[in-house]
Amino acid sequence: xxxxxxxxxxxxxxxxxxxxxxxxxxxxxxxxxxxxxxxxxxxxxxxxxxxxxxxxxxxxxxxxxxxxxxxxxxxxxxxxxxxxxxxxxxxxxxxxxxxxxxxxxxxxxxxxxxxxxxxxxxxxxxxxxxxxxxxxxxxxxxxxxxxxxxxxxxxxxxxxxxxxxxxxxxxxxxxxxxxxxxxxxxxxxxxxxxxxxxxxxxxxxxxxxxxxxxxxxxxxxxxxxxxxxxxxxxxxxxxxxxxxxxxxxxxxxxxxxxxxxxxxxxxxxxxxxxxxxxxxxxxxxxxxxxxxxxxxxxxxxxxxxxxxxxxxxxxxxxxxxxxxxxxxx
Numbered sequence: 001x002x003x004x005x006x007x008x009x010x011x012x013x014x015x016x017x018x019x020x021x022x023x024x025x026x027x028x029x030x031x032x033x034x035x036x037x038x039x040x041x042x043x044x045x046x047x048x049x050x051x052x053x054x055x056x057x058x059x060x061x062x063x064x065x066x067x068x069x070x071x072x073x074x075x076x077x078x079x080x081x082x083x084x085x086x087x088x089x090x091x092x093x094x095x096x097x098x099x100x101x102x103x104x105x106x107x108x109x110x111x112x113x114x115x116x117x118x119x120x121x122x123x124x125x126x127x128x129x130x131x132x133x134x135x136x137x138x139x140x141x142x143x144x145x146x147x148x149x150x151x152x153x154x155x156x157x158x159x160x161x162x163x164x165x166x167x168x169x170x171x172x173x174x175x176x177x178x179x180x181x182x183x184x185x186x187x188x189x190x191x192x193x194x195x196x197x198x199x200x201x202x203x204x205x206x207x208x209x210x211x212x213x214x215x216x217x218x219x220x221x222x223x224x225x226x227x228x229x230x231x232x233x234x235x236x237x238x239x240x241x242x243x244x245x246x247x248x249x250x251x252x253x254x255x256x257x258x259x260x261x262x263x264x265x266x267x268x269x270x271x272x273x274x275x276x277x278x279x280x281x282x283x284x285x286x287x288x289x290x291x292x293x294x295x296x297x298x299x300x301x302x303x304x305x306x307x308x309x310x311x312x313x314x315x316x317x318x319x320x321x322x323x324x325x326x327x328x329x
Contacts, residue, residue: 080195084148084232087197088239092247094171094198106248110240112147112199115230122226132162132209132217140221144201148228148236151196151203156188158218163208164190168201177203196225 092098093109100106125142132138144151155164165180183190196203209217228236 076193080150080193081232083195084197084228084236085239087148087195088236089243091198091240091243093244096171106244110237110244112233112237112240113145115234118230118233120227120229120233122224124222124224126220126222128220129158129218130220132207132219134216135210135213137210138207140205140207140223142203142205142223142225144196144203144225145199146227146233147197147199147240148232149196149199150193150226150228151223152191152193152226153205153221153223154189154191155183155205155219155221156190157183157185158220159185160212160215160217161185162217162219163206163211165206165208167204167206168196169204170201180206180208 091110093106097105097109125140127140130138142151153166161182161184163180163182164178165176166178168175168177177194178192205221205223207217207219209215227233
């Protein structure tokens, strides 16, 4: 990637898209990272890891052990293998996969990449002399798609200090890989390795300069994502299958017990519904009888009221045929 163009001010929340290169495409130059031309870019993925294991962070004031004894790489490899075993043992598919109605979704999450077309090829992302605006921040997104991948980064600051944090966004929320903390240029380079146990995953490298309204900071970074070998991927697949099988069996047993309870409850409720339905039918019949009687009684009441009125009138005023022609009774 060519040198980033520096501007006097950058907007807050600036997102930097690094170059994606092969692992041999780098040479050190004046303490910064020089890269070959870009051959790809990183795209955002909304689903992220479920399990992260970090290895100790290293700075110039807290360097890694001397590798001259020949044991560091071996110990580091053992630590990575142990981290993979721990991550696979704790494997659990994302909620959307776990609750999917199709069995294939779970199997795809466990299986991972197809071994026939799989290539254990590392991807390296770099940014050289990238500015972080005064009062602003910078976010570098890195997508990880292979379980058991090891992420290694090195960050070098040109001058002063900047706040640095790494997060992993996932379906259930956000996991903090590296807690936010300031580091000074004198501590450069800051390096660390960590394992991504479950994918798909979106890592975000946050560089915050919001505390400094006068100085722009300039940094360079190199982030390498190394996927596991075919053998390691196959072994991890089996471990994930074992962990997932245990979870599936436990959930199956729980679902069976809940089904028994639900079926028993449904039987009781069905019987109650039938009793209520019978009672409702009887009540409806009684209501129909009452309606007919009400209608008949309303008619009878009207009739009797009219008859009562006419009889009272006759008793008071007499009958018409009792009046003589002269008007006397």
